[in-house]
Amino acid sequence: MTAPSTATSALPVAGFPPAAVTAAGEPAVSCRNVTVRFVTDRRTVTALENVSFSVEKGGFLSLLGPSGCGKSTLLRVVADLVSPTHGQVNVLGMTPQDARLKRSLGFVFQDAALLPWRTALQNVELPLEVGGAKKLPSGAPTPRELMKLVGLEGWEGSFPHELSGGMRQRVSIARALLGGPRILLMDEPFGALDEITRDRLNEELRRIWQETGTTIMFVTHSVYEALFLGEQVLVLAANPGRVTELVDVDLPRDRTLKIRETAPFVSIAAELRELLGRGV
Ligand SMILES: Nc1ncnc2c1ncn2[C@@H]1O[C@H](COP(=O)(O)OP(=O)(O)OP(=O)(O)O)[C@@H](O)[C@H]1O
Numbered sequence: 242m243t244a245p246s247t248a249t250s251a252l253p254v255a256g257f258p259p260a261a262v263t264a265a266g267e268p269a270v271s272c273r274n275v276t277v278r279f280v281t282d283r284r285t286v287t288a289l290e291n292v293s294f295s296v297e298k299g300g301f302l303s304l305l306g307p308s309g310c311g312k313s314t315l316l317r318v319v320a321d322l323v324s325p326t327h328g329q330v331n332v333l334g335m336t337p338q339d340a341r342l343k344r345s346l347g348f349v350f351q352d353a354a355l356l357p358w359r360t361a362l363q364n365v366e367l368p369l370e371v372g373g374a375k376k377l378p379s380g381a382p383t384p385r386e387l388m389k390l391v392g393l394e395g396w397e398g399s400f401p402h403e404l405s406g407g408m409r410q411r412v413s414i415a416r417a418l419l420g421g422p423r424i425l426l427m428d429e430p431f432g433a434l435d436e437i438t439r440d441r442l443n444e445e446l447r448r449i450w451q452e453t454g455t456t457i458m459f460v461t462h463s464v465y466e467a468l469f470l471g472e473q474v475l476v477l478a479a480n481p482g483r484v485t486e487l488v489d490v491d492l493p494r495d496r497t498l499k500i501r502e503t504a505p506f507v508s509i510a511a512e513l514r515e516l517l518g519r520g521v
Pocket of ligand 1: 279280281286287288306307308309310311312313314315482
């Protein structure tokens with residue numbers, strides 16, 4: 242079963258700032274010398290060491306690196322799920338904890354993690370029931386509007402088992418966008434999907450990003466996904482997790498998958514591959 246296709250456009254969505262009016266240049270997220278050490282009975286792991294970078298408001302940052310280089314840990318630090326051992330983290334001028342309490346952050350995981358007994362729409366509505374905020378902020382898109390945004394208009398009453406993997410992941414993106422978060426953190430959300438579905442969702446995500454103006458941090462192992470999606474790519478190395486380089490992606494803002502066949506794309510992909518190789 243496939244999701245209905247949606248027209249590509251860059252119209253702003255109610256409740257989100259249009260990309261053009263987000264304050265470009267101001268950081269949405271910045272990390273300075275962030276180190277995270279996990280101490281267990283058996284060993285101490287330095288998941289991140291002296292990691293510094295920033296993402297501007299309305300930006301799209303891909304996090305690319307080998308397994309174990311701390312990509313998920315870095316998203317968790319921003320989401321206030323892990324506290325850094327050292328260093329400073331600033332999220333929209335706040336601590337990660339304040340940003341979380343103000344519901345400025347949405348999180349999408351690799352597994353869509355939908356409740357099987359609730360319909361797609363009821364899954365999108367879930368944060369309203371469990372998060373303490375019974376009402377949406379004024380002007381924020383409704384769950385039905387978000388279903389439309391992710392291309393699932395008409396599927397509101399379907400249960401997760403009636404949806405394809407790609408459709409379930411769309412539902413989890415809609416759920417993460419409930420309340421109009423300023424920042425969307427995505428941890429390999431398309432990693433378990435087949436290539437065609439993944440490609441389609443990559444295009445959809447660029448559209449959603451342009452329409453909502455939401456700042457996105459996106460974790461992936463794939464050079465092509467990181468480059469197609471990101472305005473910047475943060476390349477990380479492992480053991481300990483550290484920054485190899487922050488690469489600016491000089492490609493047009495409006496992208497279709499065809500861009501992957503162009504010379505600039507191929508050239509930046511080769512650069513990223515070389516940087517990745519350095520960190521393994
Ligand atoms: N809660 C934890 N306790 C102990 N060690 C942890 C914990 N979370 C992560 N680690 C360790 O920190 C390192 C970085 O893990 P992380 O999951 O952030 O890497 P990753 O780049 O996201 O990996 P992958 O691409 O395989 O998902 C790993 O060595 C991992 O074992």
